[in-house]
Amino acid sequence: MTPVRVIIALCLTAPFVAMLWVGSYAKTDPAFIGIPFFYWYQMAWVLISTALTMTAYKLWQRDQRARRGGTR
Amino acid sequence: MKDGVNGVALAVFIFFFLLVTAMGFLASRWRKAENENSLDEWGLGGRSFGTWVTWFLLGGDLYTAYTFVAVPAAIYAAGAAGFFAVPYTILVYPLIFTFLPRLWSVSHKHGYVTTSDFVRGRFGSKGLSLAVAVTGILATMPYIALQLVGIQAVLDVMGVGGGEDTNWFIKDLPLLIAFGVLAAYTYSSGLRAPALIAFVKDTLIYIVIAVAIIYIPIKLGGFDEIFAKAGDAYSQTNPATGAPRGALVPPEAGQWTYATLALGSALALFMYPHSITATLSSRSREVIRRNTTILPLYSLMLGLLALLGFMAIAAGIKVQNGQLAIPQLFETMFPDWFAGVAFAAIGIGALVPAAIMSIAAANLFTRNIYKDFIKPDATPAQETKVSKLVSLLVKVGALAFVLTMDKTVAINFQLLGGIWILQTFPALVGGLFTRWFHRWALLAGWAVGMVYGTAAAYGVASPTQKHFGGSSKEIPGIGEIGYIGLTAFVLNVVVTVVLTFVLKALKAPDGIDETKPEDYTADAGDPGVQVELPPATAGTSH
Numbered sequence: 001m002t003p004v005r006v007i008i009a010l011c012l013t014a015p016f017v018a019m020l021w022v023g024s025y026a027k028t029d030p031a032f033i034g035i036p037f038f039y040w041y042q043m044a045w046v047l048i049s050t051a052l053t054m055t056a057y058k059l060w061q062r063d064q065r066a067r068r069g070g071t072r
Numbered sequence: 073m074k075d076g077v078n079g080v081a082l083a084v085f086i087f088f089f090l091l092v093t094a095m096g097f098l099a100s101r102w103r104k105a106e107n108e109n110s111l112d113e114w115g116l117g118g119r120s121f122g123t124w125v126t127w128f129l130l131g132g133d134l135y136t137a138y139t140f141v142a143v144p145a146a147i148y149a150a151g152a153a154g155f156f157a158v159p160y161t162i163l164v165y166p167l168i169f170t171f172l173p174r175l176w177s178v179s180h181k182h183g184y185v186t187t188s189d190f191v192r193g194r195f196g197s198k199g200l201s202l203a204v205a206v207t208g209i210l211a212t213m214p215y216i217a218l219q220l221v222g223i224q225a226v227l228d229v230m231g232v233g234g235g236e237d238t239n240w241f242i243k244d245l246p247l248l249i250a251f252g253v254l255a256a257y258t259y260s261s262g263l264r265a266p267a268l269i270a271f272v273k274d275t276l277i278y279i280v281i282a283v284a285i286i287y288i289p290i291k292l293g294g295f296d297e298i299f300a301k302a303g304d305a306y307s308q309t310n311p312a313t314g315a316p317r318g319a320l321v322p323p324e325a326g327q328w329t330y331a332t333l334a335l336g337s338a339l340a341l342f343m344y345p346h347s348i349t350a351t352l353s354s355r356s357r358e359v360i361r362r363n364t365t366i367l368p369l370y371s372l373m374l375g376l377l378a379l380l381g382f383m384a385i386a387a388g389i390k391v392q393n394g395q396l397a398i399p400q401l402f403e404t405m406f407p408d409w410f411a412g413v414a415f416a417a418i419g420i421g422a423l424v425p426a427a428i429m430s431i432a433a434a435n436l437f438t439r440n441i442y443k444d445f446i447k448p449d450a451t452p453a454q455e456t457k458v459s460k461l462v463s464l465l466v467k468v469g470a471l472a473f474v475l476t477m478d479k480t481v482a483i484n485f486q487l488l489g490g491i492w493i494l495q496t497f498p499a500l501v502g503g504l505f506t507r508w509f510h511r512w513a514l515l516a517g518w519a520v521g522m523v524y525g526t527a528a529a530y531g532v533a534s535p536t537q538k539h540f541g542g543s544s545k546e547i548p549g550i551g552e553i554g555y556i557g558l559t560a561f562v563l564n565v566v567v568t569v570v571l572t573f574v575l576k577a578l579k580a581p582d583g584i585d586e587t588k589p590e591d592y593t594a595d596a597g598d599p600g601v602q603v604e605l606p607p608a609t610a611g612t613s614h
Contacts, residue, residue: 034295
């Protein structure tokens with residue numbers, strides 16, 4: 001396990017921890033433009049998890065390139 | 073519901089319907105291949121789709137008309153509990169990021185068209201492959217039927233569904249026409265048709281959502297007002313259950329259900345044959361990884377769409393059948409012509425997945441039942457012919473299902489389908505990473521999961537239904553209420569692991585693995601992996 005791969009794994013598991021821990025966000029306050037916390041928080045996580053998956057993708061690409069470069 | 077037919081909305085609807093029909097038939101000329109008589113061409117669009125086509129195709133495939141109708145309907149009915157679709161679609165992408173590229177690589181290398189092809193190649197077991205294929209077909213059929221339910225909801229609200237007292241033929245005629253046309257262009261153009269139509273579908277959906285999410289709250293006095301009204305409505309006692317109708321936030325007791333439904337559904341989504349068909353049609357491994365980073369845009373849309381359920385309450389929409397809540401909201405809030413656009417979006421939204429699902433089910437039948445058990449020496453041309461015919465049969469079956477049986481039957485079966493399809497996860501995803509599991513253990517685990525899941529779902533009662541009243545039940549040993557599919561999945565894995573130990577100790581024959589470790593990371597351009605497979609290898613590489 002290289003450090004890069006650890007970060008990739010963290011990026012990919014973070015959404016699971018955040019979303020499956022329902023108790024951490026099952027509340028109405030603070031509301032955002034009238035939308036209860038429960039709803040806007042999960043929608044914000046769509047964006048957060050997208051950013052995390054994208055980071056994982058970029059890191060993985062770099063990892064692969066380094067690996068290929070190393071073996072050739 | 074307004075009396076009579078909404079003429080303007082209907083005209084707009086028919087315009088878009090004719091447009092996609094023309095596109096569907098012309099699609100067969102799009103990126104036309106030299107050899108049309110192979111399953112790779114008809115059933116996987118020549119495995120040639122790039123990032124954007126794949127994005128539209130997968131988006132059009134996974135976010136179906138039924139989703140658009142059912143998710144807000146669930147919110148409309150009970151509030152927070154229906155919002156699990158959002159964490160569910162959030163979790164899907166990190167998940168498929170890890171295993172889908174491996175499936176793509178090994179499938180490309182060996183010419184696999186279905187998941188069952190892979191399972192047979194990996195574990196050397198026709199029995200296990202058959203189990204996966206049958207599960208896939210069983211889970212897909214009711215899903216196709218539900219797409220029809222989605223179209224029906226729209227037709228009903230436009231006033232062309234007819235009342236209860238109309239002659240059944242007149243009542244169902246619009247649906248029959250829509251379906252006949254769908255069947256015809258799927259038959260002639262294969263996967264290229266839904267891929268092309270998906271562009272129209274998604275563009276319409278995005279426009280409708282963008283307008284709805286701004287326009288309707290303004291008309292209703294803002295989100296504060298909407299949620300205040302929805303909160304009031306949920307706190308009213310439901311006379312059927314004696315409990316409040318719902319809640320804006322899941323109560324302590326509902327949180328396990330919420331989390332297990334999200335996780336179980338996320339694990340199940342890419343076990344569905346239609347998701348895999350759309351995935352394998354992509355051109356390279358990179359296309360898939362890149363797509364996991366752009367597909368969440370659909371999840372955001374789904375979240376916004378779900379909020380429409382609250383708006384339906386705030387707008388005072390009262391419907392007996394929750395499925396009609398959103399079409400009715402559009403009809404009430406929008407000018408007629410834009411309501412027509414919204415209805416077209418839902419209607420076309422049903423055609424794309426229905427086409428892909430029928431192709432996927434047909435591929436499963438052809439490759440893993442017809443070729444494996446009935447006619448092992450079938451040529452690629454024969455395979456394609458059988459697949460085309462089966463795609464028709466599957467659709468006719470779904471149509472008969474919807475027209476002859478109560479809608480709740482289709483919904484019940486779809487619920488069961490989700491539980492069932494999840495039971496193929498250990499063989500498929502397990503198989504992608506390790507050959508440690510024993511094929512017989514996987515088969516036994518699958519059987520246990522199927523039986524437990526079906527029996528448990530049968531035992532769930534609701535105020536309106538004696539059986540199949542819901543998808544969650546007390547988890548044995550934990551005591552919380554959780555998604556049955558996930559409980560069955562855990563049982564499945566436990567049985568598989570234990571039996572693998574036993575069978576290995578007994579030295580049971582392990583089956584031949586035709587794949588090699590490097591097959592799982594191969595990409596287009598690597599030696600032995602061609603960007604487009606020659607038709608001959610698609611049929612004969614086994």
